[in-house]
Every structure is written in C-alpha cells, then in structure tokens.
Amino acid sequence: YRDALPFLIQTVKSEKSGIQKRRLQFLLGQVYAHLGERENAYNAYEQIKKLSTPYDEVFNALVAQSQVATGDGEIIGELQKMAENKKNSAYLDRIYAAIGDVYLSRNNVEKAIENYLLAEEKSVRNGVEKALTHVTLGDIYFERKDFLKAEPRYSQALGALPRSSGNYARVEFRTDVLGELVPHMEVLARQDSLRQLAVQPDESDKIIEGELFRIGSIAKDRLGDFEFAVEVYNRHLTDFPESIRRKEVYHQLYQLYLRMGNRAMAKSLRDKIISEFPQSEYAAAMSDPDYEHVVRNYARVQDSLYQQTYLAYRQGQVETVQGNFKRAQKLFFNGHLMPKFMLLNALSLAQSGNPEQLNTALSELIQKHPGTEETKMAQQILAGLSEGKTLVANVQPFSGIDWESHIVAGNAADSVCFEKEKNLPHSLLLLFPPNSLRKNELLFAVSDFNFSNFQIRSFHTDYTYVSPYEALQIKPFRSFEEAGRYASMLAGDSIFRQNITTGIVPLVISDKNMEILRDGEPLENYISFVTNELNDGLSDSIPLIVSVKIPQTITETEKNVPLEPEKTGKPDISSKKPTPKQSERLTDEQRLEELERKAEEALRQTGDVFSKRDRERILKEREEARKEWIKQRERDLKQREKVRKEILKQRERERKQKLKEQERLRKEKLKERERIVQQRNEK
The missing domain is CATH 1.25.40.10 (Tetratricopeptide repeat domain)
Known part of the structure; x- marks a missing residue:
C-alpha cells in the first residue's frame, strides 16, 4: 500500500473526470486509514467535499471521517446536523454509529455507548452495518465484563457478519462461550434478588452456590478470563465457607494463581489443601514433584x-x-x-x-x-x-x-455362518460413528477420487446404516481382492486424506454377507470373521481395520490405473475361454458367460483402446458430473447456512421470551416486596 501512495496521489492530481477524481480521493483516504495515518486519511476524505460532490457522497465521506477522527470537534456537530435533517431519517443508524466512533476514539466511552444504542434503536436495516454496531457495543460490554449485555449483541451480529470479516472468528467464539456462560449468570442474578427478598433463602443459597462454581469453571477454562474467575471463586469461598466444593475451589484458585504468576497466592492455596484435606486426590497430586509443571x-x-x-x-x-x-x-x-x-x-x-x-x-x-x-x-x-x-x-x-x-x-456356535467365497460381488464400506463427519464432504471426496482415477469404471455410492455405525457403501467390485485394491488406492491418495481428516474404517464385504448384517447379525462378529477367516496374508490385501487418516507407506497411484493386477507374462486362463460363434444361438448360461468375459476384458483395457472421440466424450461426461457435484455441494452449503440462520432466529426469539419472563419475575418481586412492606407497616 505504501509503495502505491505516490502513484495514487499523482493520479488524483491529474484526473480530469470529477466522478473518477472523487472515487480516487476516497480510495486515497482508505489507503491512509489502512496504513494507520489517521490525520492524512481524515484530510483526504475532507477534500472530497470540495469537488462539487453530491450529497450522498458527502455523507459517506463524513461517516468515513468519523472512523479516523482524532481531536476534531467539528465533525460531531456536522453529524448531529445531519441527524436533524429529515431526509436522512433512513440513515440515522449510520450517523449515530459514526458519532459513537468519534466519541470512542476520544475514550469517551459513555457517550459512545449512548450513540451506539441510538444507532441500534434507529436502524431500519438488518445488514452488516447494524451487525458492526452490535459488535462494537458487544466489545465494550465484554471488556467491562457485562456479559449479560454483550451476549445478545454478539449473537445478533453473528447471523449478519460475512465469514470473510476480520471480526467473524472472535464474534463466533464469544457467542459460543457467552451462550454457555450467560444462562448461569441470569440464574445467579435472579436467585440473588430472591435471596435479598428472603424468598426461600435456603433453596436460593443452594442454587447460587452451584451457579458460582459453574460460572467460575467456564470463565477459567473456556473464556480464559482469569481475573473474573478468581473474583467468582473468591465470592464462592466467602458466601459458602462450608461448601462440599471448597477443596475444588481451592484447587481451581491454585491453578489460576499459578497461571497468573502469583506464586505466593498459589503456595497459600496449596498449603490450605494439604492442611485441610490431607487425604484428598488434590493433596496426593500435589505431592508429585512435577505437579507445578503439569498444572502449567x-x-x-x-x-x-x-x-x-x-x-x-x-x-x-x-x-x-x-x-x-x-x-x-x-x-x-x-x-x-x-x-x-x-x-x-x-x-x-x-x-x-x-x-x-x-x-x-x-x-x-x-x-x-x-x-x-x-x-x-x-x-x-x-x-x-x-x-x-x-x-x-x-x-x-x-x-x-x-x-x-x-x-x-462370540463362540462359533453363536454366530451366523458368513460366506467365505471371495470371488463374488463385493462392496467397500467406509464406516464412521454417527454425526462424526460431514457426509457431503466424504461423498464428494470419494466421487472426486473416482473421477480422477477411473475413466472406464463407474461406481455407485450410497449411505447406509450398519449398527452401530453409518457407512458410505461403494460398489460394485468383482471380488474381495479387487475391493481391497481399491481401498488401498483410496487410502494412499494424498488429496483424499487431505480432504477427509476424520478417522474412518474401511471394510470389504460381499453382497451376501451384507444381507446377513442387515438381518441383524452384529458387525463385530463379521469383523472377527474377516480377521480370522478372510485376511489370509495375501500380498494384495489391505489391513482391513485401519483408519484412512493414519499415514501409510502406499505409493501414489497414477491416473487410469486398472483395478486388476498387472499381467505377469503367465497365460491368462480367463481370456482363453472359447468364444461362441456369432451364428450359434446362445443359451442363458453362455450369454451370461459372454457378458462376464466382455466385462472382464473392459476392466483390463486401458485408455489407449478408445478412440480420441470416445476419450473426449468420457472426459466431457466426467467433467459434467464433477460440476454437478460441485453445484450440489454449493446447494448443500446454502441450505446449511439457511438452517444456521433459522437457529439464530430461534435463539433470538428465545432470548426475547427469556427477557419477557425476567421482566415478569421482576414485577412479581416488586409486588411481593410492596406486599411485605405493607404488612410491616400494618403491624
């Protein structure tokens, strides 16, 4: 950016077109802002107003100035005048957000909050700009540890922020953590109020004690706010000195002080644990000479x-x-x-x-x-x-x-007899625990592997359930060994391993044995059968129970590798079978044999057998299929985004309902308090 500045400045000076000149001047302000030169950025935006600039562009320049303002007091006055102009009613959210930015740049946080709240109130759009206001307010409340106010801002912002936003990861993390923390803080606030009103004090104390411990744990282990966690745990010790969780609270504080570098307080807590709870697991752990290193x-x-x-x-x-x-x-x-x-x-x-x-x-x-x-x-x-x-x-x-x-x-007598014949139609199952990976990604990765490695063969893929796992079934294969070779190629494909990082288990199974599993025979019995009966040490068989993501020393396969073993120079018995003459009438058995022979020959063929036209057609079909998979994946992603937005809307509805319920409880507490006061006055 800095190298581009001299050229951009020269271009602005020499530009004759007013529209282009204003656009380049605005770009110059953005470059200065990106480089942290706030005063130069402010002046660049100021120059836009002097170029016979339309009102909407003046407005945009003024808003941009608010984001880089340093000590200029005039800009607030200009923005406030714009807020009073009725023709800006649709832009009040941007104006008040800009005023908030100026106050925040001057460290006048209260005035900044006041204007950000007005921006929220006046907003008539639910776009990125409103989301950014939510984020700024959420950040202010977060820094003040006012998590009850920060959480709804982050939650609302997350649904509108694009993933490319620099704020997205932080907002997503805080939304997730505060979504876990805030419900406990709301319960704590409600029970504190009830305890002050002396409404069921024993029950409130029990709930408060548990909520303090949970809040401290979340603050320490998820939020990473050690000071807040220490504050919460110390209140726990003060309010509930006889709690059964006292030794756990001591230990949590010991860990916190160690991480904060306060060795004196850490030693004090260690001594308390050893003296008050000498037989506890914590005391035993602390006796280990490496314990401090373990904690850190x-x-x-x-x-x-x-x-x-x-x-x-x-x-x-x-x-x-x-x-x-x-x-x-x-x-x-x-x-x-x-x-x-x-x-x-x-x-x-x-x-x-x-x-x-x-x-x-x-x-x-x-x-x-x-x-x-x-x-x-x-x-x-x-x-x-x-x-x-x-x-x-x-x-x-x-x-x-x-x-x-x-x-x-089980014992052999307890198990169904599985089919041992290997030269039957087989499938490859990619087993995985339910909900442990994204199915569309696995399906796409397998399809991409097939398109990239097989121009002749086509495979059918479908999801099935093999209790207690889900599985992607890939078929057809002519034999146990052929399915095994395919699994080895898949396991050795670096692109597949890169795309699929969750552990999966490949398992070869014949169609007959698949039917036996569907009839209720346990999967573990079939795995035991494979291990003991089928895995007989053949050199071209794969280790059947092995995670695909474990690095393996398998040579990367080349394109268009046929699944059948390479010819060794020995006579190929299968290819020497006599072919019926064309004039002869074929029986059903001969017809089936002829089809199998042709299928086997097709499997052995390489791409050289095909004409250029055939090859181009196959490649075109493969490319069209790949594009269709990509389109389907994009549709799935859009649907997933739609579902996510619906979830956020539901959370917002639940939050509003929760606030409504809190308001109802507050009114009930006030009525109860008034009743108690009235009763005391009558006495």
Whole structure:
C-alpha cells in the first residue's frame, strides 16, 4: 500500500473526470486509514467535499471521517446536523454509529455507548452495518465484563457478519462461550434478588452456590478470563465457607494463581489443601514433584501421557498401560481424558487375562463417567461377556480421536455362518460413528477420487446404516481382492486424506454377507470373521481395520490405473475361454458367460483402446458430473447456512421470551416486596 501512495496521489492530481477524481480521493483516504495515518486519511476524505460532490457522497465521506477522527470537534456537530435533517431519517443508524466512533476514539466511552444504542434503536436495516454496531457495543460490554449485555449483541451480529470479516472468528467464539456462560449468570442474578427478598433463602443459597462454581469453571477454562474467575471463586469461598466444593475451589484458585504468576497466592492455596484435606486426590497430586509443571502445561502433558498409553496398549505393553493409568489417576483424576485412560486400563486387563478385574474396571468406568462414548463401549463389552462371549486379544477401542473398533467375539456356535467365497460381488464400506463427519464432504471426496482415477469404471455410492455405525457403501467390485485394491488406492491418495481428516474404517464385504448384517447379525462378529477367516496374508490385501487418516507407506497411484493386477507374462486362463460363434444361438448360461468375459476384458483395457472421440466424450461426461457435484455441494452449503440462520432466529426469539419472563419475575418481586412492606407497616 505504501509503495502505491505516490502513484495514487499523482493520479488524483491529474484526473480530469470529477466522478473518477472523487472515487480516487476516497480510495486515497482508505489507503491512509489502512496504513494507520489517521490525520492524512481524515484530510483526504475532507477534500472530497470540495469537488462539487453530491450529497450522498458527502455523507459517506463524513461517516468515513468519523472512523479516523482524532481531536476534531467539528465533525460531531456536522453529524448531529445531519441527524436533524429529515431526509436522512433512513440513515440515522449510520450517523449515530459514526458519532459513537468519534466519541470512542476520544475514550469517551459513555457517550459512545449512548450513540451506539441510538444507532441500534434507529436502524431500519438488518445488514452488516447494524451487525458492526452490535459488535462494537458487544466489545465494550465484554471488556467491562457485562456479559449479560454483550451476549445478545454478539449473537445478533453473528447471523449478519460475512465469514470473510476480520471480526467473524472472535464474534463466533464469544457467542459460543457467552451462550454457555450467560444462562448461569441470569440464574445467579435472579436467585440473588430472591435471596435479598428472603424468598426461600435456603433453596436460593443452594442454587447460587452451584451457579458460582459453574460460572467460575467456564470463565477459567473456556473464556480464559482469569481475573473474573478468581473474583467468582473468591465470592464462592466467602458466601459458602462450608461448601462440599471448597477443596475444588481451592484447587481451581491454585491453578489460576499459578497461571497468573502469583506464586505466593498459589503456595497459600496449596498449603490450605494439604492442611485441610490431607487425604484428598488434590493433596496426593500435589505431592508429585512435577505437579507445578503439569498444572502449567495441563492439556499438553495429559495428552502426551494418553498417547504414550495408547501406543503401549497397541503394542501389548500391559505393565506400561497400567502404570500410566495410575499416574493419570493421580495427576488427571478430573481430566476429560480420564474415561479413555480407564478404558485402556480395563482392556489391558483383558490382554493380561484377568476377567474379574476387567469386569470391576468396566463397572467403575460406567459408574464414574455415565453418558460418555467409553461408557457405552464398556456397557457393550460387559453385555457380551455376560452372554458367554470372550474379548478378542487384539481388541481395539473406537472413538472420535482415531480409535478404530471394539470387538467382542462370540463362540462359533453363536454366530451366523458368513460366506467365505471371495470371488463374488463385493462392496467397500467406509464406516464412521454417527454425526462424526460431514457426509457431503466424504461423498464428494470419494466421487472426486473416482473421477480422477477411473475413466472406464463407474461406481455407485450410497449411505447406509450398519449398527452401530453409518457407512458410505461403494460398489460394485468383482471380488474381495479387487475391493481391497481399491481401498488401498483410496487410502494412499494424498488429496483424499487431505480432504477427509476424520478417522474412518474401511471394510470389504460381499453382497451376501451384507444381507446377513442387515438381518441383524452384529458387525463385530463379521469383523472377527474377516480377521480370522478372510485376511489370509495375501500380498494384495489391505489391513482391513485401519483408519484412512493414519499415514501409510502406499505409493501414489497414477491416473487410469486398472483395478486388476498387472499381467505377469503367465497365460491368462480367463481370456482363453472359447468364444461362441456369432451364428450359434446362445443359451442363458453362455450369454451370461459372454457378458462376464466382455466385462472382464473392459476392466483390463486401458485408455489407449478408445478412440480420441470416445476419450473426449468420457472426459466431457466426467467433467459434467464433477460440476454437478460441485453445484450440489454449493446447494448443500446454502441450505446449511439457511438452517444456521433459522437457529439464530430461534435463539433470538428465545432470548426475547427469556427477557419477557425476567421482566415478569421482576414485577412479581416488586409486588411481593410492596406486599411485605405493607404488612410491616400494618403491624
């Protein structure tokens, strides 16, 4: 921008057209503003008024000046005169917002708020300009920690701001966090009022105590406002000195003071915990010599220990898994990864052949962490064990962070007999937990892979449900090995891996075995069948239970690679079958055999067999199909945006209803207060 300034200034001077000159002058002001030269920007906008400028352009220049004003008092007077002019009634929101900008630039925050509120009130449009006023007001209230007023501003602004806006990420984050925080603050404010009126004081105290703890946790862990969190936790200790949460509040304050660099206060809280609660988990954790380092780097250290534990589990290092679990119990007993640590520990007990301890560990997980994915898995494993099934030795957990599959294998007598024949029509299933990824993106990525690699073959893709997972089914394949080669190509495609970052599990299955699953046979039984019966070590088979996003040493495939193996020079038995003469009448069996032979030959062909015209036609069809997928994706994105806006509108309606309810409660409190006062006067 700075390099362009001399040329832009010279162009403005030499320009003869009045319209173009005003446009370039406005652009000059914008460049100065972008470079932080507010005074030069202000003067550039001022020059526009002297170029026989139409009223609407003068108005725009004046608004632009308000955003870079420094100490000039005249601009407020000009803007106020414009506000009094009736022909500007449709622009009052912009005028008052501009006045607010000037006051804010002079650090007169109260006057700025006054004018921003007027801008909100006078607005007749729900566009970006109104959203920016909401954002500015939301920022002011946010800095003042007046979150009750900041939240609705951010919420309303988010629906109108374009994603390209520099404010969008910040507004989205604050909308999300305050959306969680504000309901608790509203409950707290309501209960504080009721307690002052002495209406059910015991019940109010119980609610207030819980809300203070929740508000402190959100402020610390999500909002990242340590000072506000300290204020809330200290009130908790003052108002509820006998609370059962006192040691937890001490520990939260200890962590906060450490992060804030106040070592003296941190030591004071540590001493309180050890002296008042010597047998607690917190006291045990604080006895660890590395505990301060753990607190300062909690998330990173916890995740590192978990990854080490998971790797040890995959390698069958039972003692390491159980030792890491004990350390996690000591340092991260209330961490969000504890259910995963507990599950790995339980499964390691299965590896070491301790069924009784396995049952105990799974039951403890279910009791302590109800509702988690790990608990659901533990319940399924316990149910399988109670039916007399045994846990597979190499059982692997499955979750949203790249866990793969949990398998409880029954006795052979308990299982349906799956079809072992590999030379039958097969499909490839890409399994994933429900709601764990965007289906349209996966479908588009697979279709793009197919268009890019196969000009001859066409595949059908459709979503299906294979309890307890959803799956994208890709077909047809002529055999188990052919589907396996396709899966290897897909797993080795760098563009596919780049587009799909969520863990998925590829699984090859014949049409007959698919019908057996649809009849109710558990998926884990089929996976066990594949592992034990079908994965017989063929060199061209893929590891069947492996996440596509795990880096693999698979060579990138070239375009138009046929799925059949390359010819080795040996006689091709399938191609030596006699072809019926044209004059002979074909039986149904011969007709089917002829069709299969031609299909097989087509599969082996390369693009060289086709004429230039055929190739151009195929490429054109492929390009048209690709464009159609892109259009469909755009339609899906628009629909998703529409749904998001509807959600925001619903939130706004709910907010208004909430405000209405608060106003009703306030009036009831006033009536109750008047009644109490009247009763006292009568006495």
